[in-house]
Amino acid sequence: ESLLTPARDLTMTRIDFKQPHVMAEIGCNHMGEFETAKELLTLAKEAGASVGKFQKRCPKELLTPEQYAAPHPNPRNAYGDTYGAHREYLELTVDQHRELKKHCEEIGLGYSCSVWDVTSAKEIVSLNPILIKVGSPSNQHWEMQKVLRDEYGGDIHISTGMTTKEEVEKIVTFWEEGAGDAKNRLVLYNCTSGYPVPFEDVCLLELRELYDKYHARVKAIGFSGHHLGIAVDVAAYAMGAQWNERHFTKDRTWKGTDHAASLEPAGLTKLCRDLQATWKCMTPKASEILPIEKEQRAKLKWGCYNAAEVKK
Numbered sequence: 001e002s003l004l005t006p007a008r009d010l011t012m013t014r015i016d017f018k019q020p021h022v023m024a025e026i027g028c029n030h031m032g033e034f035e036t037a038k039e040l041l042t043l044a045k046e047a048g049a050s051v052g053k054f055q056k057r058c059p060k061e062l063l064t065p066e067q068y069a070a071p072h073p074n075p076r077n078a079y080g081d082t083y084g085a086h087r088e089y090l091e092l093t094v095d096q097h098r099e100l101k102k103h104c105e106e107i108g109l110g111y112s113c114s115v116w117d118v119t120s121a122k123e124i125v126s127l128n129p130i131l132i133k134v135g136s137p138s139n140q141h142w143e144m145q146k147v148l149r150d151e152y153g154g155d156i157h158i159s160t161g162m163t164t165k166e167e168v169e170k171i172v173t174f175w176e177e178g179a180g181d182a183k184n185r186l187v188l189y190n191c192t193s194g195y196p197v198p199f200e201d202v203c204l205l206e207l208r209e210l211y212d213k214y215h216a217r218v219k220a221i222g223f224s225g226h227h228l229g230i231a232v233d234v235a236a237y238a239m240g241a242q243w244n245e246r247h248f249t250k251d252r253t254w255k256g257t258d259h260a261a262s263l264e265p266a267g268l269t270k271l272c273r274d275l276q277a278t279w280k281c282m283t284p285k286a287s288e289i290l291p292i293e294k295e296q297r298a299k300l301k302w303g304c305y306n307a308a309e310v311k312k
Contacts, residue, residue: 013211013212013215015211015239015240016215017237017279017282018220018242018279019242019276019279020237020241020242020243020244020275020276020278020279021050021051021242021243021244022048022049022050022051022243022244022245022246022268022271022272022275023049023050023051023052023053023112023133023157023243023244023245023246024040024044024047024049024051024052024053024246024248024268025053025114025224025245025246025247025248025262026040026041026044026052026053026054026247026248026249027053027054027055027114027247027258028054028055028090028256028258029247029248029249029250029254029256029258029259029262030054030090030092031079031090031254031255031256032079032089032090032091032092034092034096034099034100036250037054037092037096037100038099038100038103039250040052040248040249040250041100041103041104041107041109041111042103042107043248043250043265043268044109044248044268045107045108045109046265046269047265047268047269047271047272048268048269048272048273048276049109049248049268049272050109050110051109051110051111051112051130051131052100052104052109052110052111052112052248053111053112053113053114053133053245054092054097054100054112054113054114055113055114055115055116055135056091056092056097056113056114056115056116056120056123056124057087057091057115057116057117057120058116058117058119058120059084059087059088059091060084061117061118061119062087062116062117063083063084063087067083067084068082068083068084069082069083069084070082070083071083072086074257076255077255077256077257079255094123094126094127097113097123097124097127098127101127101129110129110130110131111127111129111130112129112130112131112132112133112157113127113129113132113133114132114133114134114135114138115132115133115134115138115144115148116135116137116138116141116144117138117141117144118143118144118147121144121147121148122147122151125147125148125151125152128152128154129154130154130155131154131155131156131157131187132148132152132154132155132156132157133156133157133158133159133245134148134156134157134158134159135159136159136160136161136162136163136191136193136224137162137193139158139159139160139163139167139171140163140167140170140171142174145171145174149174149175149178149182150178150179153185154185155185155186155187155219156175156185156186156187157187157189157222157243157245158171158186158187158188158189159189159191159224159245160188160189160190160191160210161191161192161193161224162193168188168210168214171186171188172186172188172214172217172218175218176217183217183218184218184219185219186218186219187218187219187220187221187222187242187243188210188214188218188220188221188222189221189222189223189224189241189243189245190204190206190207190210190221190222190223190224190236190241191223191224191225191226192226193226194226195226195257195258195260195261196226196227196228196260196261197225197226197227197261198227199227199232202225202227202232204232204235204236204239207221207223207236207239207240207241208239208240210240211239211240211241215240220242220243221240221241221242221243222241222242222243222244222245223236223237223241223243223244223245224245224246225244225245225246226247226261227261228261229267230263230267230270230271230274233246233271233274233275234274234275234278237275237278237279238278238282244271244275246262246263246268246271247259247261247262247263248262248263248264248268249262249263249264250264250265251264252264
């Protein structure tokens with residue numbers, strides 16, 4: 001197969017580059033242990049993340065009886081005899097989430113949580129976090145999103161993995177139909193749902209299309225990556241993603257589905273550093289010859305250092 005592929009015709013809207021934010025998606029990488037969850041928040045803060053995020057489910061509401069009673073599809077990652085028992089084991093209580101939010105406030109990190117069902121949405125809304133996330137599996141769950149839209153005033157971040165373009169339009173329209181300023185609370189994320197995602201399935205041009213189509217209809221555009229490494233994230237920022245979400249763990253060899261697609265502290269630190277550096281680069285020249293260039297121009301540029309000789 002040729003390395004040269006046909007160019008994709010995109011309407012290249014001018015990007016308004018704002019300071020990037022990194023969301024450390026801890027999810028269930030705490031393995032059901034509260035102290036591990038707390039430690040991961042501290043590590044995320046030390047790495048430079050803006051937000052540490054968890055997940056909240058009510059397994060008996062979310063799963064069918066058959067799903068609840070079935071074995072985990074990957075027994076090596078199971079924390080219970082059935083998938084339902086596995087999910088129950090990994091759940092933290094509302095009071096534990098409240099304590100994690102308090103810990104975030106103490107260390108200067110934003111607290112957030114993804115919600116998967118109506119009960120979980122109402123529980124996390126009661127904590128009034130700075131933002132709530134809706135993952136790709138739940139982005140067509142309108143009863144749950146109605147709770148988030150009508151009973152909560154913070155920002156809502158929604159991923160669009162495994163989602164058709166028609167379904168994405170339904171999400172944006174749903175928030176546009178909300179009372180008051182609902183649509184300006186929505187952050188829309190490009191995403192490919194896989195763990196991990198090979199580079200050829202990241203499909204970053206979809207992010208650019210998402211920006212071109214929706215940046216004026218939502219608060220911001222984001223990128224939720226499940227790939228390996230951090231090079232892709234910098235490219236995502238350059239294509240319009242102000243928010244960057246990456247799964248985060250202390251040790252990628254720990255037991256669980258998400259660890260393999262997660263960044264460890266060193267990787268998250270480098271990602272936060274590189275995104276901030278990229279943001280600083282996103283400016284035009286203030287003058288044709290920058291002050292930093294003047295000395296070099298006088299010393300090295302033909303026709304400058306030897307101007308007298310050239311004029312002869």
